[in-house]
Amino acid sequence: KPPLIPISITSIGSNWRSKKCKPDLLQVSALSYRNFIHFALTETRRHMGLVPSPLQEKYSSLTSRDGRTELQMLSFQAPKIRHLRTLSVENESMQVLDFAVFARPEFDVPIFCANFFTATNMNIVVLDLNPLHNVIEQGDYKEKYYRSLMPLGVKYAELFPWGGKLTSESLKFFSPIVIWTKYTSTIEKHDTLYSAFVEYYKAWLELIDQAEETDASQIMCNQEAQHKYLTWRAEKDPGHGILKRLIGDTLAKDLVRNFLFNGIDELGSKGFLDYFPQYRCDDGTVNEKRSIIGRSFDNRPWDESGEFIGNGKNLL
Numbered sequence: 001k002p003p004l005i006p007i008s009i010t011s012i013g014s015n016w017r018s019k020k021c022k023p024d025l026l027q028v029s030a031l032s033y034r035n036f037i038h039f040a041l042t043e044t045r046r047h048m049g050l051v052p053s054p055l056q057e058k059y060s061s062l063t064s065r066d067g068r069t070e071l072q073m074l075s076f077q078a079p080k081i082r083h084l085r086t087l088s089v090e091n092e093s094m095q096v097l098d099f100a101v102f103a104r105p106e107f108d109v110p111i112f113c114a115n116f117f118t119a120t121n122m123n124i125v126v127l128d129l130n131p132l133h134n135v136i137e138q139g140d141y142k143e144k145y146y147r148s149l150m151p152l153g154v155k156y157a158e159l160f161p162w163g164g165k166l167t168s169e170s171l172k173f174f175s176p177i178v179i180w181t182k183y184t185s186t187i188e189k190h191d192t193l194y195s196a197f198v199e200y201y202k203a204w205l206e207l208i209d210q211a212e213e214t215d216a217s218q219i220m221c222n223q224e225a226q227h228k229y230l231t232w233r234a235e236k237d238p239g240h241g242i243l244k245r246l247i248g249d250t251l252a253k254d255l256v257r258n259f260l261f262n263g264i265d266e267l268g269s270k271g272f273l274d275y276f277p278q279y280r281c282d283d284g285t286v287n288e289k290r291s292i293i294g295r296s297f298d299n300r301p302w303d304e305s306g307e308f309i310g311n312g313k314n315l316l
């Protein structure tokens with residue numbers, strides 16, 4: 001029996017477009033990400049068989065403590081996919097999509113990452129094929145996956161200008177085609193983001209289609225790289241504060257560690273401070289600051305050929 005998708009598939013827009021709303025009258029509900037999820041799942045199923053993840057039973061939907069916000073979770077697996085999951089958070093003043101896909105460690109394909117935060121007037125967007133390995137130091141990994149995707153990245157970098165300074169430590173997890181942007185909400189921008197999402201996701205599906213199983217030592221490397229990524233995000237992702245406010249500390253921590261960044265307990269045994277020792281406080285605890293280095297990279301630190309041009313290589 002196919003799994004039920006507990007969200008209705010509504011397309012955004014027709015009312016809003018016909019009423020010619022000014023941007024300041026645009027209601028956040030018009031900027032739903034449901035059709036993004038619908039596209040991603042339909043498109044994935046055109047490429048492979050998806051089965052619901054065992055996590056689906058425990059993580060399906062939650063209502064915030066004040067009853068005003070709905071959180072919806074979906075998760076799947078496939079022969080080449082360890083964990084495909086979506087989280088959407090919706091209320092009258094916020095629409096959030098956190099969508100990621102992690103391949104099984106037998107494949108070194110990048111991690112698909114879409115994090116869209118929309119509040120009444122502001123959008124914060126990260127869309128990327130996050131590299132599993134360091135694309136600044138490991139030229140071969142960059143060549144393998146990003147060279148042919150640069151035209152796609154360049155096209156959307158023009159449509160979505162660089163969002164400004166960000167947590168410096170995050171940059172290592174981004175690729176030369178990352179879309180990191182902030183903008184005031186409009187239907188047009190929302191539509192453009194949909195196109196970007198569609199194109200990036202199709203590109204990712206091509207990569208996973210073509211990926212071939214690698215050897216045992218590379219599998220270990222892939223596994224550790226994924227574990228490091230999960231460990232980073234489970235500890236420092238900027239969305240945590242909002243999740244805690246909505247559903248409380250305990251539920252938020254469980255959701256982040258066991259659903260969003262599932263794999264931390266299975267893929268490795270290192271802890272956050274093993275990977276990121278600069279966050280160690282004198283008393284041995286993890287520094288709660290998001291960044292030790294601070295925010296940097298005012299401008300896009302990649303050129304059109306995918307070369308890293310950040311004037312602070314030492315920051316990384």
Ligand code: BLA
Nearest residue numbers: 096098115116117124126165166167170173238239242243
């Ligand atoms: C802000 N989200 C940000 C920023 C980044 C990201 C780079 C800018 C602030 C910063 O530099 O830290 C996203 N950072 C990422 C991603 C990676 C990373 C995807 O390192 C991957 C490696 N965002 C969400 C969810 C919510 C959310 C689920 O993904 C809310 C439920 C909110 N993100 C959110 C908010 C901000 C933000 C509110 C702005 C506030 C802030 O900067 O703390």
